[in-house]
Structures are given as structure tokens and as C-alpha cells.
Amino acid sequence: MNQNTPKMLNRRSFLAASVAMIGAPAIGQSVNTTQMEADVSSTVRRNISSFRSLTWQPYFSSLRNGAVLVDIDSRALHFWSADGKTYRLYPSSVPMSEGLTRRGRTSITRKVVGPSWSPTANMLKRNPDWPRYVPPGPDNPLGTHALYLGWKYYRIHGTHDKRKIGRKSSSGCIGLYNQHIAELFSLTKVGTQVLLI
Structure with a gap:
């Protein structure tokens, strides 16, 4: 393990966390969607x-x-x-x-x-x-x-x-x-x- 390994892990962790945060609103929306919202047709959406x-x-x-x-x-x-x-x-x-x-x-x-x-x-x-x-x-x-x-x-x-x-x-x-x-x-x-x- 060289001395750059911790920095690469930190960079990877940061990128993974950023991607997760960007996707969080969409995941949250689908989890909390009411039946009325789910019933709306794709055309209306x-x-x-x-x-x-x-x-x-x-x-x-x-x-x-x-x-x-x-x-x-x-x-x-x-x-x-x-x-x-x-x-x-x-x-x-x-x-x-x-x-x-x-x-x-x-x-x-x-x-x-x-x-x-x-x-x-x-x-x-x-x-x-x-x-x-x-x-x-x-x-x-x-x-x-x-x-x-x-x-x-x-x-x-x-x-x-x-x-x-x-x-x-x-x-x-x-x-x-x-x-x-x-x-x-x-x-x-x-x-x-x-x-x-």
C-alpha cells in the first residue's frame, strides 16, 4: 500500500457519496408516492x-x-x-x-x-x-x-x-x-x- 492509497479511497468515497446524494430525491419520491400520484398516466407525467x-x-x-x-x-x-x-x-x-x-x-x-x-x-x-x-x-x-x-x-x-x-x-x-x-x-x-x- 503506497501513501496515495488513502487519498484514492477518500476520492472514491466522495464520488460514491455524491452519486448517492444525487439519486436520493428520486428514490425518496418513489418511496413516498401516494396512490393518487402513482395512478397518474405517463402521458400526464x-x-x-x-x-x-x-x-x-x-x-x-x-x-x-x-x-x-x-x-x-x-x-x-x-x-x-x-x-x-x-x-x-x-x-x-x-x-x-x-x-x-x-x-x-x-x-x-x-x-x-x-x-x-x-x-x-x-x-x-x-x-x-x-x-x-x-x-x-x-x-x-x-x-x-x-x-x-x-x-x-x-x-x-x-x-x-x-x-x-x-x-x-x-x-x-x-x-x-x-x-x-x-x-x-x-x-x-x-x-x-x-x-x-
Whole structure:
């Protein structure tokens, strides 16, 4: 054994430890992944930057009436029931640009099964070929259910176009798969608090 041996071992130990530390977050993520996170399809995973469970306490002072948190950056919607026993995490579509994005606190003001849709004046300026009215059904961009928010024209709704989920693809609303909006619809009520961050 020459006098350089301890230095080589130290270098090797350092490199091995560095590689282990770099891999640790990925290992930790897979170990702590919830069933909801594990159920997200690989297509959605490619479209979102982050999809992880959160706790409600940093965002709400209480769970009175239940709580919905929409994280625009991670393209995820979180729901907590008023008693704290039910938590849901859904991939979502979010607005195409920051200019179309609304952030802040509001609440659910109305719930509609089979919503109709009419584009706003600004939407028609951008897309003059769009129809002025779309009745409920498979061609409706609001999908099967809509939760109307306290802000005019803003909704959390379903979509028949599954390619939109996990993407920046809406004109301001938050979109969910139809099966997810149906579940969220059943869990929420008028007055459920909503925060978009």
C-alpha cells in the first residue's frame, strides 16, 4: 500500500457519496408516492412539472366548507374535505399564458351538471370562427360538469379533450378529466373555498 492509497479511497468515497446524494430525491419520491400520484398516466407525467401531495395548512386557515387549491405551476388541483378526512389530487389543464391566469382566493358559487358554453368577447376576438353557443354534450368544452367560481368567466370544469390535461391549454379556466370533475363535483358544495396559486 503506497501513501496515495488513502487519498484514492477518500476520492472514491466522495464520488460514491455524491452519486448517492444525487439519486436520493428520486428514490425518496418513489418511496413516498401516494396512490393518487402513482395512478397518474405517463402521458400526464410528461406534461406536468410536479405532481405531489400537499397539506392544506400553508394555504388555508381552516377547512371550513372544504378547500380546493389549484397550483398553476405544477398543473395540479388539490381538494380537502371540511373534516380533513378526504384528500384528492388531480392533474389539470391551466391557462395558456400568464395574461389569462387569475390567482387568488374565491369560492364555488354555482354547480352545473351538463353545462352549456358561450365564449367571451375576448375569446371571440382571438378566435372569430368559434361558435357563439355550444349546448351540453360531447362537443362542449366544459365537459360533463362545471364548478363556477366567484370570478366572472372562471370555472373548474371537465373536458372531452383528454390531451389538454397536464398542459397550458385553457383560456383561463382549470380543466379536469370528466371522471375527476364528476368526483370533485360530488365532494364540493357552493361555498367551498378555492385558492389559485
